[in-house]
Amino acid sequence: xxxxxxxxxxxxxxxxxxxxxxxxxxxxxxxxxxxxxxxxxxxxxxxxxxxxxxxxxxxxxxxxxxxxxxxxxxxxxxxxxxxxxxxxxxxxxxxxxxxxxxxxxxxxxxxxxxxxxxxxxxxxxxxxxxxxxxxxxxxxxxxxxxxxxxxxxxxxxxxxxxxxxxxxxxxxxxxxxxxxxxxxxxxxxxxxxxxxxxxxxxxxxxxxxxxxxxxxxxxxxxxxxxxxxxxxxxxxxxxxxxxxxxxxxxxxxxxxxxxxxxxxxxxxxxxx
Amino acid sequence: xxxxxxxxxxxxxxxxxxxxxxxxxxxxxxxxxxxxxxxxxxxxxxxxxxxxxxxxxxxxxxxxxxxxxxxxxxxxxxxxxxxxxxxxxxxxxxxxxxxxxxxxxxxxxxxxxxxxxxxxxxxxxxxxxxxxxxxxxxxxxxxxxxxxxxxxxxxxxxxxxxxxxxxxxxxxxxxxxxxxxxxxxxxxxxxxxxxxxxxxxxxxxxxxxxxxxxxxxxxxxxxxxxxxxxxxxxxxxxxxxxxxxxxxxxxxxxxxxxxxxxxxxxxxxxxxxxxxxxxxxxxxxxxxxxxxxxxxxxxxxxxxxxxxxxxxxxxxxxxxxxxxxxxxxxxxxxxxxxxxxxx
Numbered sequence: 001x002x003x004x005x006x007x008x009x010x011x012x013x014x015x016x017x018x019x020x021x022x023x024x025x026x027x028x029x030x031x032x033x034x035x036x037x038x039x040x041x042x043x044x045x046x047x048x049x050x051x052x053x054x055x056x057x058x059x060x061x062x063x064x065x066x067x068x069x070x071x072x073x074x075x076x077x078x079x080x081x082x083x084x085x086x087x088x089x090x091x092x093x094x095x096x097x098x099x100x101x102x103x104x105x106x107x108x109x110x111x112x113x114x115x116x117x118x119x120x121x122x123x124x125x126x127x128x129x130x131x132x133x134x135x136x137x138x139x140x141x142x143x144x145x146x147x148x149x150x151x152x153x154x155x156x157x158x159x160x161x162x163x164x165x166x167x168x169x170x171x172x173x174x175x176x177x178x179x180x181x182x183x184x185x186x187x188x189x190x191x192x193x194x195x196x197x198x199x200x201x202x203x204x205x206x207x208x209x210x211x212x213x214x215x216x217x218x219x220x221x222x223x224x225x226x227x228x229x230x231x232x233x234x235x236x237x238x239x240x241x242x243x244x245x246x247x248x249x250x251x252x253x254x255x256x257x258x259x260x261x262x263x264x265x266x267x268x269x270x271x272x
Numbered sequence: 273x274x275x276x277x278x279x280x281x282x283x284x285x286x287x288x289x290x291x292x293x294x295x296x297x298x299x300x301x302x303x304x305x306x307x308x309x310x311x312x313x314x315x316x317x318x319x320x321x322x323x324x325x326x327x328x329x330x331x332x333x334x335x336x337x338x339x340x341x342x343x344x345x346x347x348x349x350x351x352x353x354x355x356x357x358x359x360x361x362x363x364x365x366x367x368x369x370x371x372x373x374x375x376x377x378x379x380x381x382x383x384x385x386x387x388x389x390x391x392x393x394x395x396x397x398x399x400x401x402x403x404x405x406x407x408x409x410x411x412x413x414x415x416x417x418x419x420x421x422x423x424x425x426x427x428x429x430x431x432x433x434x435x436x437x438x439x440x441x442x443x444x445x446x447x448x449x450x451x452x453x454x455x456x457x458x459x460x461x462x463x464x465x466x467x468x469x470x471x472x473x474x475x476x477x478x479x480x481x482x483x484x485x486x487x488x489x490x491x492x493x494x495x496x497x498x499x500x501x502x503x504x505x506x507x508x509x510x511x512x513x514x515x516x517x518x519x520x521x522x523x524x525x526x527x528x529x530x531x532x533x534x535x536x537x538x539x540x541x542x543x544x545x546x547x548x549x550x551x552x553x554x555x556x557x558x559x560x561x562x563x564x565x566x567x568x569x570x571x572x573x574x575x576x577x578x579x580x581x582x583x584x585x586x587x588x589x590x591x592x593x594x595x596x597x598x599x600x601x602x603x604x605x606x607x608x609x610x611x612x613x614x615x
Contacts, residue, residue, distance in 0.1 A: 006329065006331045006337060009329050009337060010327075010328060010329050013327050013329065014327065017327065017370070020370070021369065024369070047375070050277060050374075050375055050376055051282055051376065053277070053278070054277065054278070054281065054282035054285070054376055055282055057443065057449060086371075087371075091276050091371070095276070095278075099452065101453075101457075102448075102452035102453065105452075105453070105457065106438075106446075106447070106448065106452055107446065108445065108446055108447070109445075122445075122447075123445060123446050123447040123448070124452070126443075126447040127438075127447050127448040127449070127452040128452065130447070130448075130449055130450070131278060131279065131450065131451065131452060134277070134278030134450070135276050135277065135278035135279070136278075137278070138276065138277030138278050138374060138375070138376070139276060139277070139278075139371055142277070142367075142368075142371050142374075142375050143371050146368065146369055146371070151369065154368065164300075166300070166304075166311065166312065167300075167361075169312050169316075170311070170312055170315050170316050170319065170357070170361055171361055171364060171365060172316075173312060173313065173316035173317075174315075174316045174317075174319040174320045174323070174361050174362070174365060175365055175369070176316075176320075177316060177317055177320035178320045178323050178324065178365070180320070181320050181321055181323070181324040182324055182327075185324050185327075185328070202331040202332065202333055203333075205331045206330065206331055206476065206480065207480070209328065209330060209331075209477075209480070210477075210480035210481050210483070210484045211484050211488075213325060213328070213342075213345075213477070213480075213481045213484075214481045214484040214485050214488075214489060216321060216324070216325075217321055217345075217349060217481070217485075217492065218485075218489050218492060220317040220318055220320065220321035221314075221317070221318070221349075221492065223317050224310070224313045224314040224316070224317035224318065225310075225313075225314070227313040227316075227317065228309070228310050228313040228314065231312075231313060232309075236309070237309070238308070238309035240312070
């Protein structure tokens with residue numbers, strides 16, 4: 001393992017995570033259809049749509065659901081290429097690779113023979129298509145929700161859905177400190193790269209990585225204690241108080257009704 | 273190992289969420305008891321650490337890199353229940369904000385990676401290290417073995433969940449509607465990667481970090497310590513799980529247990545007639561899992577699954593019964609006290 005590659009790969013990973021969050025945060029502040037909706041109605045409706053994607057048993061309808069999400073992308077003024085790159089690049093690509101053997105291994109009616117023994121079956125083709133379209137549908141809906149909702153609003157929505165305040169505060173605080181740790185990790189790797197002129201072996205890099213992890217772990221414990229003391233100084237008594245100033249208006253109810261119509265129509269066409 | 277949405281049916285997602293829920297309740301209760309007001313900041317910081325660790329690329333022999341989960345490490349340092357909450361929070365953030373792991377599959381992902389992984393890892397660590405010193409080699413071995421077995425246990429559950437999909441959810445023409453590979457394919461393909469690559473990576477990272485902690489931050493290795501009695505309880509649960517995994521040995525035995533014959537077997541045993549009473553009541557109860565098996569599933573897997581389902585039911589009934597009895601006793605004991613107070 002070349003040390004340069006290992007260090008750069010880590011630095012690239014950290015910056016990519018930071019970039020994607022910053023991009024999402026920027027988009028969620030822009031004007032657009034979904035950005036203007038209340039986070040609770042949005043979260044509820046997207047959950048409903050993801051469940052529908054799980055329940056549909058018809059490829060055309062599943063494709064239709066993807067088309068609907070693309071229309072929503074357009075109406076929310078998000079760049080279509082940006083969105084497609086973000087959705088399709090990793091998980092559906094991985095799924096497509098995973099699904100390839102299923103074309104041949106699923107028992108059923110043979111469609112095309114490759115050689116004399118191996119054949120692509122109709123059932124295999126259909127099941128691979130189901131998996132791919134379903135994964136793409138669910139992922140695009142999930143990403144669309146995150147791109148158009150500020151994370152504080154999303155947490156407030158979770159709180160409103162009766163998720164215990166303790167959990168919501170842990171999630172909120174974790175999310176905030178992830179960036180601190182990403183930044184710290186990035187600095188550690190940058191510092192190492194700037195001081196590295198030789199090429200280290202994989203074993204040497206592994207031995208370097210262990211203390212990095214251990215010290216970051218010790219640091220996180222130390223910081224947890226400090227943050228706790230700071231919270232105490234601000235009057236924290238263990239009681240969690242949240243400020244949920246969410247307000248739903250007519251537009252939100254209209255959106256919820258539209259989602260219900262879409263969901264019911266899709267399921268009705270599929271099952272009746 | 274993060275299962276995206278679309279691989280599992282919504283029914284499976286719901287079941288896994290229900291399976292994970294009691295673990296979360298217990299974990300939160302335990303964590304609040306030990307951490308008290310510190311719960312939010314301490315867990316948040318550790319979860320953030322865990323999130324970033326999962327992003328680290330670890331250099332492997334041969335020139336590639338891989339990610340470690342670090343779940344066993346977290347369980348060793350924080351204690352198993354804090355690790356359950358911490359990793360669940362990380363998985364939630366990954367699913368919600370980074371599209372890594374499905375929103376509906378959250379329960380399944382949590383069960384595999386945030387519940388099975390730290391609990392198995394901690395159990396193995398505890399059993400191997402016994403009551404040894406924080407700086408002992410036995411502890412290091414415990415951590416390495418824990419890291420290796422924990423990620424493989426998590427992978428095993430993932431493979432079973434994926435492998436059950438085509439057996440349970442298919443269209444009329446046999447097209448699998450979700451993950452297309454059955455247990456016979458899913459188990460070896462998922463397990464091979466974890467037994468050979470992910471397992472050693474996890475063991476390596478856990479081992480190296482624990483070794484470093486032993487040398488320079490040994491106090492951190494004592495934070496997650498539990499009392500002696502708790503250690504024994506862990507051993508008991510472990511033994512129970514091991515017994516369930518050993519149930520397929522029962523398949524080796526031929527014949528039927530004495531006195532448990534069905535009507536057909538009674539005839540072959542040489543009994544000239546079938547008692548009328550027996551004939552009448554045989555089959556009045558349609559068992560949900562006949563012959564300890566699940567339909568469309570291999571005998572061994574079906575047998576293990578039946579063992580877990582059966583044990584789960586018995587434990588649930590015992591716990592509920594025990595709780596009811598406890599409540600009854602305390603209310604009985606409470607009466608004279610209140611009378612005294614009113615006097």
